[in-house]
Amino acid sequence: MALSPSQIAALVGAGVISGGTPFVPTQPQLVANFTGIKNGTFVQMGTGNFRALGRSQHRSGRVRAKNLRFLDTLVYLGTNGVESSSATINTLKRAIEISGVTTQALYAGLSSIDISGSAQALSDIIGAIELPPDTDFFARWEKTLALDTQSLIAHALVGPGTGQGFRTPGASQLLGTGSMNTSGTSAGPQFWPDGIFGVPVSPMSAVAIIGDSVGNYREDANSGSAGGAWARALNSILGSAVPWMKQTQNGHTFGNASFGNAPLQKAQLQYVTDIFIELSTNSMPASGTVAARLASLQAGWLDIANGCRAIIGPYGKRLRIHFFDMIKRDAYELDTTQHDTRLAYNAWGAAFADGKADAYYPTDSVVTVPVGADGIHPDSSVHVLMASDVIVPGYTPFLDPFYFPRG
Template sequence: MSMMLGLNLSLTGVGGGGAAPFVPTQPQLVATYTGIPNGSFVQMGSGNVRALGRSGHRSGRVRAKNLQFLDSLIYLSTNGVEAASATLNTLKRAIEIGGVTTQALYAGLTSVGISGSTQALSDIIGSIELPPDTDFFARWEKTLALDTQSMIAHALSGPSGQGFRTTGASQLLSTGAMNSSGTSAGPQFWPNGIFGVPFSPMSAVCIVADSIGNYREDLNSASGGGAWARALNSILGSAVPWMKQSQNGHSFSNASFANAPLQKTQWQYVTDIFIELSTNSMPSSGTVAERLLVLQNGWLNLADGARAITGPYGRRLRVHFFDMIKRDSYELDATQHDTRLAYNAWGAAFADGKADAYYNTDSVVTVPVGSDGIHPASAVHIQAASDVIVPGYIPFLDPFYFPFGV
């Protein structure tokens, strides 16, 4: 009761003795199904002059203005190693809301060239606004200098995702599903982020995850995507905007600030960081205490870095701790078993005061874990989302909620 009361007071502004509601001014993430590419490279193919596609997204609970796209060629390769494609991609984008398509510009131009670690933030897209709780679409078109060159793709599927390579005309400024006639199958792309300024405070999340949080053994679809995306897609009847920085095999080391600095530049656009990375970070040798210290240091590297970043409301980012869930091999090895439990206990005690929230996701996983002994089945993702993540995040819908102080 007290946490929900705090949510209502902070968002309406009446918690400060009748003070006026807080009016956001800074850009932030305002939609779902965004993130860093984590798929394979796809060659343009003989004769194709463009790649094109359309991806579905949902807005959060608050109307937003000053909309912008963020794109890059940063990607997560094997085991989450951060990389960037050096191949020059010429990008065009448009946003489709309620059957009306509006092109995005880049410094007033209709296209932008991106390569390497360059990140392309569009101009504010006209005067259009994004209504709350609304399904809409991001349209895109890419050209490369040579049809023998390749583009990095997204391995994750969202609502109404389409991607083609074609010798035909542009469909960037059309509306509705793209016509696949005369095209070849092609990659799908999500924007790294869709940003805007909400009319009232709204939280947004970056999910930093391994294969479990990526979606493994769940459906790779709009209705699946792993427990973390499932949860954020519907909390109290609305979606919480989210971006994914996830890959199969991802670990604390590969996600660290030293090894993955490019992704961290996007954290300023969210209010919360979900860290679901521990299972691949278990040390292969050492005592329980020694292994626990390695895990703690890996988590703290991300948590301390996040806490040093100022989000869109002038406050530090909030950090969320998720258990290392069971896996068959960890249950059969006493040292790994005890290390896992010690790590989870440390998180339950809020990780030396560095965690703003703790989620006992391990409680919904049983042994044998799943088809491969590591990844929980789709039904567990649903249960975890409904029983653990959703109620745990509800107080954080208020971006000014800090349970232990700022």
């Protein structure tokens, strides 16, 4: 039986599991929101610029965290979610700004690290600082490239309105506090960290969102207060943010997100407790019977779900898998085979996908036809309803990272 919100709040606040046994976390995990894989375009440094600077805002989860670290890569999601990485060497520096105090992150004791390709830049533990619960803070960054003709890959997504990104021939502002001075600079991309990790003082869940354009934010506002139903929901459950990272892109599919085609992203999933899979609508086969199309969709979902279930998260447990139904699409409602396939796929998910789903979310229940302005993407008001009426109540029991309703 699912735990009530008050029970969940008590468990999380006390740092106990359902059996009442105290549990002290020891492993690093995601501890803040607005993190994820880059999914934007390349931006050239530009004549005379040799430094890129920026500052992104994040919110910590409901639990105080220590042993803070940044994770960055040059991995990005290209067209339809194809996993790629940039070969251009980026010399990266980072700092964390909490309550007006900025502390630099080091890499094997050095102030910077060169990254390119699929390499991961995991910082050292950032001093003895701690991240208070339910706190807005900032990740500051600096990148230098060897040539002003080279380009940076960035996010198409933006966070809260204080986020910054620009290119400059000017001095570093990495170790400053407050908004950066953009006078005399060129506009530039924003960068979220791939992850902001720490060790919470009591158990706390964290989510990776694997999604397409709807999960990305399409037709919702691209902002810190919106950003699609999934971000909206996780940014406030029982008054706190659930740490999340996005692996989303317009046109994304099961095939491009599979373990065989997207191994670099999967290496980051050990730092979360839960996986949201929201990918089905672009994966509808173009031909075949209902049975054949359903089998294709099931195979795509199970590839990701089974692979994620094999990953052990920060509490020594397998990752929990969340099934989101295929929302309506105007064309799918007009074509009998597509319509019946969509309903069959959703029914399979509602039955917990051959026992491989830990939760099912009927987001389709708040989507009406015609769907949005283009027949595909629900408008912002529907994103709000999906968040408040479906995702928040569905995820609330999972705030306890030891809650496994289906074993």
